[in-house]
Amino acid sequence: MKTTLLLLGLLLSPAAFGETVDAATCGACHEDVASAFARGPHGAAMTRRSPAVFSSSCVACHGDGKAHVDDPKKENISRIPAPGACLSCHAASGTTPLTTPAHARGQVGCLSCHASGHDAPKADPLLGARPHDLCGSCHESQKSAAKLPYAHRDGSRPFDCTNCHSVHGKTRVGRLTLLGNGGPCLDCHAEKAGPWVFPHAPREVNGCVACHQPHGSTNPRLLTRRAIQPLCLECHSNLPSTHDQTKGRYRNCISCHRAVHGSNHEPKLFEE
Numbered sequence: 001m002k003t004t005l006l007l008l009g010l011l012l013s014p015a016a017f018g019e020t021v022d023a024a025t026c027g028a029c030h031e032d033v034a035s036a037f038a039r040g041p042h043g044a045a046m047t048r049r050s051p052a053v054f055s056s057s058c059v060a061c062h063g064d065g066k067a068h069v070d071d072p073k074k075e076n077i078s079r080i081p082a083p084g085a086c087l088s089c090h091a092a093s094g095t096t097p098l099t100t101p102a103h104a105r106g107q108v109g110c111l112s113c114h115a116s117g118h119d120a121p122k123a124d125p126l127l128g129a130r131p132h133d134l135c136g137s138c139h140e141s142q143k144s145a146a147k148l149p150y151a152h153r154d155g156s157r158p159f160d161c162t163n164c165h166s167v168h169g170k171t172r173v174g175r176l177t178l179l180g181n182g183g184p185c186l187d188c189h190a191e192k193a194g195p196w197v198f199p200h201a202p203r204e205v206n207g208c209v210a211c212h213q214p215h216g217s218t219n220p221r222l223l224t225r226r227a228i229q230p231l232c233l234e235c236h237s238n239l240p241s242t243h244d245q246t247k248g249r250y251r252n253c254i255s256c257h258r259a260v261h262g263s264n265h266e267p268k269l270f271e272e
């Protein structure tokens with residue numbers, strides 16, 4: 001009895017059984033598309049997870065295929081995955097790739113950044129382009145700042161935006177997290193982090209961007225001001241009377257206050 005049912009199940013199309021349509025059924029008509037997807041990075045990754053995940057993937061993205069299988073018209077299938085389609089698989093994983101609040105507000109969907117896996121992706125993981133161009137297609141001012149005379153570049157190649165930003169909210173969500181002491185600058189410039197016995201307060205309060213422009217600058221050292229003196233005077237307008245600003249000697253603040261990021265020796269930031 002059991003065997004008969006099993007055989008029936010195999011003979012009848014899943015559609016007739018009211019189950020979801022599997023990849024093999026779609027592939028019977030979409031041979032090239034289905035086999036290219038299976039060989040691509042997304043299909044291959046799904047199969048590694050489990051063949052059943054791959055098998056259910058066509059309908060997970062394109063929607064219930066039963067009507068389309070019975071009457072294979074365009075109108076009976078969604079070409080573009082519905083919102084939430086990706087999360088039907090990815091929300092369940094341990095690395096929950098949710099979007100940032102700002103991208104959610106801006107209605108930037110998964111496919112604004114990711115490729116489906118039907119075609120060879122332009123960059124890993126399954127991205128529509130290298131992050132600099134991908135992100136820059138919407139964030140033009142940050143992209144063009146990377147061309148300024150002083151910017152984070154590896155030779156002539158700008159740093160990837162993802163060196164500092166994570167769009168999946170794991171560690172570097174948005175503005176505020178970026179500004180914190182554990183912000184992305186310290187991944188590479190740990191020596192500026194201290195902890196100092198005498199930290200320079202602005203880093204504690206506003207982060208590195210109190211004095212540096214992260215995306216690029218016309219000023220050396222990516223500073224927010226062309227010269228040191230106006231940068232320091234922005235916050236230190238009440239200087240000791242010894243600091244005669246008509247004298248050149250007292251204008252180059254960092255010739256004396258060298259430990260601009262913090263000091264372990266004295267509070268006036270003369271030496272690190």
Ligand code: HEC
Pocket residue numbers: 021022025026027028029030058059062064065066068069072073074075077078079
């Ligand atoms: C019996 C053959 C057949 C089966 C089975 C079939 N399709 Fe199709 N599919 C077609 C044909 C034919 C078209 C083109 C229809 C047209 O141009 O109007 C098409 C078109 C499509 C399109 C493009 C729609 C568009 O708007 O351009 C998608 C996506 C699609 N199918 C996905 C699927 C998926 C997913 C499955 C499995 C659930 C599937 N198909 C099963 C025959 C089939």
Ligand code: HEC
Pocket residue numbers: 023026027030033034037038057058059060061062079080081111116117118
């Ligand atoms: C991760 C989501 C996703 C999965 C899984 C997926 N597709 Fe697609 N598929 C898309 C997207 C997005 C497009 C639209 C691509 C475009 O318009 O450039 C598409 C387009 C198509 C088309 C139209 C292609 C054309 O050139 O006209 C067919 C047919 C299709 N998919 C079939 C399948 C089949 C069969 C499977 C399972 C083997 C599958 N898809 C799995 C997202 C997916």
Ligand code: HEC
Pocket residue numbers: 041042045046049053054056057060061081085086087088089090110111114115116124125126
């Ligand atoms: C049927 C389930 C399923 C659906 C639907 C699905 N994915 Fe996936 N996807 C997977 C699995 C499984 C992996 C492999 C994960 C792993 O290895 O940990 C994966 C991997 C990925 C990766 C990483 C690829 C890499 O090279 O590391 C990205 C990016 C991705 N999916 C994006 C998407 C997007 C965007 C959508 C919607 C358009 C989507 N996925 C829909 C199951 C799915």
Ligand code: HEC
Pocket residue numbers: 086087090095097098099103108109110111112113114124125127131162165166167168
């Ligand atoms: C603003 C662009 C953008 C959007 C929107 C986006 N992603 Fe990503 N995604 C990326 C980038 C870039 C990476 C590479 C990780 C990194 O470098 O931080 C990535 C990585 C991934 C990975 C690989 C696993 C991992 O955690 O590293 C998966 C899976 C994934 N995204 C799925 C999704 C899903 C599902 C959605 C929609 C809910 C989505 N992404 C929305 C840009 C985006």
Ligand code: HEC
Pocket residue numbers: 100102103105106107108112113131134135136137138139161162165166167173174175
């Ligand atoms: C399809 C367009 C689009 C793409 C592609 C895109 N973004 Fe965005 N991004 C937006 C929108 C819209 C907002 C919200 C702007 C607002 O609220 O003013 C935003 C906001 C942001 C913010 C501000 C976050 C905050 O909390 O204020 C950052 C940082 C950001 N994106 C980084 C990235 C990075 C990095 C990438 C590439 C991996 C990327 N974006 C790709 C459209 C995009």
Ligand code: HEC
Pocket residue numbers: 131132135136139142143146152159160161162163164165175178179184209214215
């Ligand atoms: C060296 C690290 C770094 C790189 C590389 C980087 N960013 Fe940023 N980004 C930051 C920091 C830090 C902030 C916070 C700036 C602030 O609040 O003044 C920020 C803020 C932003 C914002 C919010 C608006 C703003 O300007 O304050 C957007 C959008 C953004 N970045 C997009 C991008 C894009 C797109 C790229 C790649 C073209 C990129 N970033 C590359 C560090 C970086």
Ligand code: HEC
Pocket residue numbers: 150152163164184185186187188189208209212213214220221222223
């Ligand atoms: C992925 C690693 C990385 C991250 C993240 C990073 N930097 Fe850098 N930074 C570098 C490298 C590499 C250099 C070049 C060092 C050199 O040429 O000696 C550099 C140079 C600099 C310079 C000196 C520029 C000059 O003209 O001499 C400043 C200032 C700077 N970074 C500030 C920051 C700030 C602020 C952040 C956070 C917004 C940050 N960096 C994030 C790697 C990084």
Ligand code: HEC
Pocket residue numbers: 185186189192193200202203207208209210211212221223228254260261
């Ligand atoms: C109070 C303003 C201020 C703050 C806040 C600040 N910097 Fe600086 N930074 C400077 C100045 C001024 C210079 C130039 C020093 C020089 O030319 O000798 C500099 C130089 C640098 C340099 C390049 C020269 C070197 O010593 O390697 C790096 C890298 C750097 N800063 C990273 C950072 C990081 C990372 C943070 C956040 C932890 C940060 N800065 C916070 C003012 C600041």
Ligand code: HEC
Pocket residue numbers: 200201202206210211228231232233234235236253254257260267268269
């Ligand atoms: C974004 C604002 C800001 C900038 C820009 C800034 N500082 Fe400061 N600085 C502070 C604050 C706040 C304190 C802590 C003052 C206090 O505790 O009274 C401080 C403390 C100091 C101290 C120790 C003062 C004391 O009372 O012991 C020195 C020295 C100093 N800064 C020098 C500089 C120099 C030199 C520059 C330019 C390279 C600079 N600062 C740029 C905000 C700033």
Ligand code: HEC
Pocket residue numbers: 229232233236239240242243249250251252253254255256257268
């Ligand atoms: C020639 C060395 C020298 C230069 C250049 C210099 N300072 Fe100082 N600064 C000192 C000394 C010494 C002290 C402590 C004694 C005093 O108050 O005069 C001091 C103290 C300070 C203090 C702490 C004041 C307080 O109330 O405790 C600040 C803030 C400061 N300097 C900022 C600056 C700024 C901003 C510049 C550039 C415009 C600058 N300094 C240039 C030597 C210098």
